[in-house]
Amino acid sequence: MSVSGQSFLKPESTLYSGPHTNNMSFQRLVRFGNAEGKTQYGDLKKEATGDLIGQEVEVLKGDLDTGFTATGKTEKIKELLCPLERIPLCVCIGLNYKKHAQEANLKIPPYPVVFTKPADALNGPYSDVSIHPEAQGMLDYEGELTVVIGKDAKNVSEADALDYVLGYTVGNDVSARNFQLPDTSGGQFCFAKSFDGFAPIGPAIVSKDLIRDPQQLHLVTKVNGKVRQETETSDMIFTISKIIEHLSKGTTLRKGTIIQTGTPSGVGLFMEPKGFGLLKDRDVVEISIDGIGSLRNKMVFE
Numbered sequence: 587m588s589v590s591g592q593s594f595l596k597p598e599s600t601l602y603s604g605p606h607t608n609n610m611s612f613q614r615l616v617r618f619g620n621a622e623g624k625t626q627y628g629d630l631k632k633e634a635t636g637d638l639i640g641q642e643v644e645v646l647k648g649d650l651d652t653g654f655t656a657t658g659k660t661e662k663i664k665e666l667l668c669p670l671e672r673i674p675l676c677v678c679i680g681l682n683y684k685k686h687a688q689e690a691n692l693k694i695p696p697y698p699v700v701f702t703k704p705a706d707a708l709n710g711p712y713s714d715v716s717i718h719p720e721a722q723g724m725l726d727y728e729g730e731l732t733v734v735i736g737k738d739a740k741n742v743s744e745a746d747a748l749d750y751v752l753g754y755t756v757g758n759d760v761s762a763r764n765f766q767l768p769d770t771s772g773g774q775f776c777f778a779k780s781f782d783g784f785a786p787i788g789p790a791i792v793s794k795d796l797i798r799d800p801q802q803l804h805l806v807t808k809v810n811g812k813v814r815q816e817t818e819t820s821d822m823i824f825t826i827s828k829i830i831e832h833l834s835k836g837t838t839l840r841k842g843t844i845i846q847t848g849t850p851s852g853v854g855l856f857m858e859p860k861g862f863g864l865l866k867d868r869d870v871v872e873i874s875i876d877g878i879g880s881l882r883n884k885m886v887f888e
Contacts, residue, residue: 612654614790614879615753616643619665627654628661634790634879638666639712650752650842668710669755669791670734674840676703676785678759679829680775682848683821689851698824698832701775703759703785703846711756711788711879714886717867721762721781722887724770725865728849729807729815729873731800732757733826734791739839747830750839753791754800756873756881757846760784763855763864787844789879797877800826804876805850809869815852822848 614630616638628643642662646654650670680699681687687694709715717725736752759779765771766778779785797803800819807815824832826847833839857863865871867887874880 611656612646612791612793613796614792615646615654615669616663616790617667617669617671618643618661618663619667620661621664623664625667626661628663629654629656630790633877634792636880638663638789638879666710666712666789668708668713668786669788670708670842670844672842673705673708674843675705676707676844676846677833677839678703678779678846679824679848682823682829683817683850684823685817685821685851686849686853687823689853689856694823698829700833701779703776703780706782707780707785709783709786709883711786711881712883713783713786714884715760715783715786717885717887718781719888721765721778722867724763724767724855724861725885726761726763726854726863727807727809727814727865727871727873728759728761728846728853729805729871730757730759730846730849731803731805731819731826731875731878732787733800733830733845733847735830735839735841735843735845736794737841739830739834740837742830742834744827744831747827747834748794748800750830750834751794751826752841753793754797754875754878755787755791755844756789756875756878757785757787757844758871758873758881758883759846759849760786760885785844785846786881786883788881792878803878806874807852808872808874809854809863809865811870811872814854814857814863815850817850817852819847821850824848 854863
């Protein structure tokens with residue numbers, strides 16, 4: 587639900603099974619460890635609210651390469667894992683919210699600002715984020731709606747873009763600002779955001795067929811329980827469809843690629859007094875998006 591009470595979720599009976607996806611039928615895809623320590627995929631049949639540990643899911647057979655089939659069995663989540671075991675790449679969009687551009691005092695760009703994170707930046711929804719000593723001085727959070735590509739996409743039109751989406755999840759574009767800022771490092775944008783574990787996502791991949799409009803979702807980021815970011819995705823400068831169209835121009839977006847679609851205003855870097863909002867050792871960042879669920883990660887300084 588949005589803050590206005592309007593539902594942006596489609597009927598629960600709708601499952602994702604788009605073309606060329608090998609029967610990717612699920613509502614809310616989770617990857618979990620059961621009581622015996624076995625890793626499995628499951629389908630959460632209700633909205634992912636609160637902590638998912640102990641919740642019951644329908645066990646799925648298969649994977650993202652071969653597709654999923656229901657087993658008819660249910661199990662409880664003992665450990666919630668990253669919903670994707672691996673990714674080809676994490677593509678990120680910078681400066682994609684109007685209010686964030688205003689707080690940063692930056693001109694709105696004519697095209698989406700693009701950078702990437704490597705596959706090893708992937709992290710789980712409840713996992714600790716290990717922070718290298720050189721990334722600790724100006725550590726920041728960026729709550730983001732994250733898109734999962736469901737089939738290879740190249741030269742996709744804006745009108746057809748959402749046909750290539752497998753689903754949506756929550757992401758944190760963890761950032762070492764000391765390497766990102768030009769004055770302190772020369773502007774090593776990718777390096778600043780590419781440390782191992784700097785791209786936690788989860789808790790589930792919600793089928794794109796359950797999201798009525800990805801541009802009408804409510805996002806909240808909290809640090810140690812206090813709200814830092816709050817927005818509607820309608821504040822995006824470039825819509826998800828426009829982003830996919832741009833990223834696929836002459837470039838193949840491989841199935842399983844995740845796209846972090848930009849962060850709203852309220853990042854720690856711009857909080858006053860300066861430096862007050864940056865993350866410290868043991869800080870917990872929780873990011874929630876209506877209809878998708880919550881990501882919760884502790885920053886642990888090495």
